[in-house]
Each structure stands twice: as C-alpha cells, then as structure tokens.
Amino acid sequence: MIGARSRRILITGGNAGLGLALAKKLARRHSLLLSGRKSQNEVAGTLPPGAGYVVADQSDPEKSALALVRGIRDFGWDGLDNAVLNAGIGIAAVDGVDSAEAIRQTLDVNLLAAILQARALFPLLKKSSGTLTLIGSVAHKGSATIPAYAASKAGLHGFARALRSEWKGQVAVQVLHPGPAKTDIHEKAGYDPGRMRALFLAPDDIAAMMASAIASRRSPATLSWVRYLNGGAFTGRRL
Amino acid sequence: MKSGPRRALVTGGSAGLGAALVDWLLANGYEVVVLDRDRPWTGKTSVDFIRCDLASRTELDGVLPDLVSGGPYDLVFLNAGINATGKFEALDPRTHVEVLRVNTEAPMVIAAALFEAKACRAGAAMVFVASLSHFTGYPGAASYAASKDALAIYARSMRKYAASRGVSLTVAFPGPLKTDHAERYSPEGADGSKRMDPDRAASLILTDALAGKKTSIPGAGNRAFAVVGRMFPKPVTAMMRRLLYDRLKS
Numbered sequence: 001m002i003g004a005r006s007r008r009i010l011i012t013g014g015n016a017g018l019g020l021a022l023a024k025k026l027a028r029r030h031s032l033l034l035s036g037r038k039s040q041n042e043v044a045g046t047l048p049p050g051a052g053y054v055v056a057d058q059s060d061p062e063k064s065a066l067a068l069v070r071g072i073r074d075f076g077w078d079g080l081d082n083a084v085l086n087a088g089i090g091i092a093a094v095d096g097v098d099s100a101e102a103i104r105q106t107l108d109v110n111l112l113a114a115i116l117q118a119r120a121l122f123p124l125l126k127k128s129s130g131t132l133t134l135i136g137s138v139a140h141k142g143s144a145t146i147p148a149y150a151a152s153k154a155g156l157h158g159f160a161r162a163l164r165s166e167w168k169g170q171v172a173v174q175v176l177h178p179g180p181a182k183t184d185i186h187e188k189a190g191y192d193p194g195r196m197r198a199l200f201l202a203p204d205d206i207a208a209m210m211a212s213a214i215a216s217r218r219s220p221a222t223l224s225w226v227r228y229l230n231g232g233a234f235t236g237r238r239l
Numbered sequence: 240m241k242s243g244p245r246r247a248l249v250t251g252g253s254a255g256l257g258a259a260l261v262d263w264l265l266a267n268g269y270e271v272v273v274l275d276r277d278r279p280w281t282g283k284t285s286v287d288f289i290r291c292d293l294a295s296r297t298e299l300d301g302v303l304p305d306l307v308s309g310g311p312y313d314l315v316f317l318n319a320g321i322n323a324t325g326k327f328e329a330l331d332p333r334t335h336v337e338v339l340r341v342n343t344e345a346p347m348v349i350a351a352a353l354f355e356a357k358a359c360r361a362g363a364a365m366v367f368v369a370s371l372s373h374f375t376g377y378p379g380a381a382s383y384a385a386s387k388d389a390l391a392i393y394a395r396s397m398r399k400y401a402a403s404r405g406v407s408l409t410v411a412f413p414g415p416l417k418t419d420h421a422e423r424y425s426p427e428g429a430d431g432s433k434r435m436d437p438d439r440a441a442s443l444i445l446t447d448a449l450a451g452k453k454t455s456i457p458g459a460g461n462r463a464f465a466v467v468g469r470m471f472p473k474p475v476t477a478m479m480r481r482l483l484y485d486r487l488k489s
C-alpha cells in the first residue's frame with residue numbers, strides 16, 4: 001500500500017538542508033507542510049511548489065508544538081500520515097565545554113521540542129495510522145566536539161525506543177541516524193570539518209535513504225556510507 | 240596536593256540514593272555540599288545546604304556561583320532526578336519539560352560550570368546518575384528514558400575533556416531502588432522486594448567512582464539485565480512494556 005497513495009507529510013526544518021532535500025523528493029507525489037524558524041518571506045521561492053509552510057520556532061518547545069497543530073488545521077488537514085521531526089541545530093563546544101546557553105538551546109530545539117511536538121501530533125497521527133519519524137544523528141553514541149548535540153540525539157534515540165513500544169498498533173515510531181551530510185549545519189554550528197567534508201554524503205542521497213527508511217517504518221536506522229554503498233539511496237521501498 | 244578534608248557535592252542529596260550517598264560521605268570524613276529542593280530530612284546538620292529547584296533555570300543560575308565556591312571538590316554526584324510514568328500522551332507537557340530540565344539540562348549545566356571554573360580538584364571523580372533503562376528501554380516513561388539517555392551520552396562525550404583536567408567521569412545506571420521515588424512511580428502490585436537498598440547502591444557506585452570506572456551498574460542481576468538488553472534490545476523492551484506500561488492505570 002505504501003507508495004500507492006498521496007500522503008499528508010509534515011517535515012520540521014523543511015526549509016533547508018536535509019528537510020528541504022526530502023521535501024523536494026516527495027513534493028510531486030505527496031502533500032507537504034514544512035516548518036522552520038525563518039519567516040514565510042525569508043523562505044519564499046526556496047520551497048517546492050505546492051508545499052505549505054508554517055513558522056514554528058523550536059527555541060520555545062511548547063509554542064512550537066502549538067504552532068504546528070494550528071498550522072496543520074489552517075492547512076485544512078484533519079489527519080497526518082507522516083511527521084518527520086527533522087529540525088535541529090548544533091553548536092560546537094568552545095574549548096571542549098558547551099556553555100549553559102548552548103546546552104539549553106540545543107536541548108530545547110533538538111529534543112524537548114520534538115517530544116512536545118510528538119505529544120501534540122499524536123491524535124492526528126493516530127487518526128491516519130501514521131508514522132512519526134525522529135531525525136537523530138550518528139553522533140547519538142557520543143561526540144567530544146559537540147557533547148550537547150550528541151546528548152540531544154541520544155535523548156531522541158531513547159525516546160523513540162520507548163515510544164515505539166508505547167504506540168505500537170496506533171502510530172509507528174522510528175528514529176533515523178544520518179551520517180555527516182553536506183548541508184549548512186556545520187557552518188552554522190561554528191565547526192569547520194575541513195577536508196573531511198569531501199567524505200560527507202550529498203543531502204539528496206541522505207534524503208533518498210530517509211524516504212525509503214520512512215516507508216519501511218523500521219527503527220532505529222543508520223543512514224551513512226555503509227547503507228549508501230549498499231545502494232541505500234537507489235533501492236528499497238518507495239514513499 | 241590536597242589541602243584540608245575532602246569535599247563532595249551531591250545534588251538531590253535530601254532523599255533516596257542521594258541521601259544514602261551523603262551518609263556514606265559523612266561517615267568517611269568528607270565535607271558535603273547538598274543541593275536539593277528540600278532540606279535533608281534525616282536531620283543532617285553537618286552539610287552545607289543549597290536550596291534550588293533544578294526545574295527552574297533562574298533558580299539554578301542563581302546558585303551556580305555558590306556551587307562553584309563550595310568547591311574545589313574531590314567528588315561530584317549529579318544525582319537529582321525526577322520521574323514521570325504514564326502513557327506519554329496523557330502526561331501534561333509541563334511534566335515532560337520538568338523531567339528534561341531536572342534530569343538532563345541541570346546536571347549538564349552544573350558539570351559545564353564546574354569545569355569552566357576549575358572547581359574540581361585533579362584526581363576528582365564526577366558521577367552522572369542515569370538509569371538502567373538505558374539498556375532496556377522504558378515504555379511508560381518515554382521522556383524519562385530520553386532524559387537519562389541524553390545525560391549518559393553527555394557524560395561519555397565529556398570523558399576525554401574531563402580526563403585532560405584530571406577528572407574521571409563515571410556514569411551510574413542504577414536499577415529499581417527501594418526509595419520513595421521508585422515506589423511512587425512503579426506500577427501497582429510491583430514486587431518491591433527485588434529493588435535494591437539505596438545504601439547498598441550508594442556504596443557500590445562510590446566504589447566504582449573512586450576506582451575511576453567509566454560505568455557503574457550496581458548489582459549482578461542488573462548487570463546481567465543490561466547485557467541481555469544490549470544483545471536483544473527489542474524483546475527486552477517488549478518485556479519492559481509488559482512489566483511496566485501494560486500495568487499503568489492512566
């Protein structure tokens with residue numbers, strides 16, 4: 001059945017990077033609502049045609065959850081087939097220690113916002129027997145460069161593990177852990193990967209792997225070179 | 240190197256595992272700084288008490304200078320934690336916010352502040368108290384599971400940096416304890432006799448921390464459970480669901 005019909009898909013952080021690459025891939029076949037921190041004007045022209053946009057700033061996690069629910073209603077949806085909670089930030093630790101401000105900002109945007117959004121979207125997802133997808137990172141096992149970021153992604157991992165079990169039979173829950181991709185996230189984080197960047201995957205290829213992992217509903221899934229070299233961006237299920 | 244008696248900081252030191260840690264430390268000649276919402280109920284007068292609700296950023300920011308000046312420390316226990324059990328979607332959003340603030344954000348902010356201010360002596364040990372659920376999953380406490388996993392990985396990420404300052408980091412993964420906390424949050428009819436006495440857990444964790452171990456899973460049964468959980472994550476989480484989530488009332 002999956003891949004056969006048009007789905008209503010919400011993608012947070014859908015105006016840039018991996019979220020936008022995924023949106024572009026899905027726009028022809030599905031109905032999309034994207035969110036971000038930037039205003040409607042700032043993102044005009046960058047979004048795929050037909051996609052809706054809602055401002056939901058995740059530095060206030062509670063408000064961002066309400067904004068998404070309102071945005072979905074205003075868009076005319078009464079259910080949700082997929083929620084892809086992808087928005088995220090990284091802040092490179094200065095001299096090895098994250099500042100209090102960086103810790104709070106990272107946990108709010110990456111972890112707490114996703115938790116409160118999941119809770120707020122539950123009735124809509126349940127109605128459509130939908131899938132909740134959390135975008136983690138391979139850093140969820142730990143990273144000395146970005147400790148608070150790694151912590152936020154580990155939180156998503158543990159959250160998905162518990163919630164997948166809790167919502168079994170109602171809403172599928174999964175966490176996907178992308179490997180490094182050529183988006184602006186590293187520059188925004190104040191981190192220069194230098195020559196390592198040549199080894200990063202193209203956002204488009206990660207997005208392709210995200211789409212097939214979403215269609216398969218499996219969890220957890222790592223989306224990096226190993227999967228890529230096994231044809232992960234070209235084969236597998238279609239969303 | 241060391242001047243005067245050894246000093247320790249224990250957050251959440253007024254009850255449960257924290258109080259057991261404080262008892263052990265006092266009995267072993269440490270000077271102890273306790274941070275908690277409430278004063279210690281055991282009538283411990285010989286501790287420096289810092290009152291703070293860790294769910295509040297303003298309160299925490301207000302006491303950070305006192306925490307730093309309470310040092311330099313030989314032992315730091317970031318132990319304070321709260322739980323919230325119930326169907327994830329049925330719990331109030333504020334509850335999830337508080338779980339994340341108290342269990343994850345506050346200990347990370349405190350650890351970072353102590354490192355920045357060099358408030359730990361060389362040779363000190365810092366302990367982050369996570370939960371055995373890290374290895375088993377915890378349906379019925381999804382935000383709690385998230386909060387403790389995040390903390391465990393923060394500690395792991397900071398280990399190298401800490402070592403460069405001569406501080407060892409230990410992550411403790413205690414299983415169910417015989418504390419008010421566990422009793423309040425475990426399902427009705429759960430078998431309390433299998434829970435570990437907090438005094439025993441405290442001494443096991445302290446032994447591991449003082450030996451500079453990376454992880455401390457107090458109790459052979461819990462250690463076995465962690466191994467099985469790591470090898471068979473899905474069946475173990477399914478079992479946790481039957482034990483915990485399926486018995487919830489709300």
Ligand SMILES: NC(=O)c1ccc[n+]([C@@H]2O[C@H](COP(=O)([O-])OP(=O)(O)OC[C@H]3O[C@@H](n4cnc5c(N)ncnc54)[C@H](OP(=O)(O)O)[C@@H]3O)[C@@H](O)[C@H]2O)c1
Nearest residue numbers: 013016017018036037038057058087088137180181183185
């Ligand atoms: N790129 C990688 O190497 C990599 C690797 C592993 C995991 N990931 C994860 O993949 C996800 C997407 O990353 P990316 O590389 O695509 O990053 P990106 O290019 O920097 O895009 C981040 C997206 O998140 C949104 N966002 C940031 N802060 C926000 C806030 N406060 N409120 C609402 N939205 C906010 C941004 O919207 P605005 O533009 O409006 O701020 C943007 O749409 C993140 O969760 C990231 O952690 C990335």
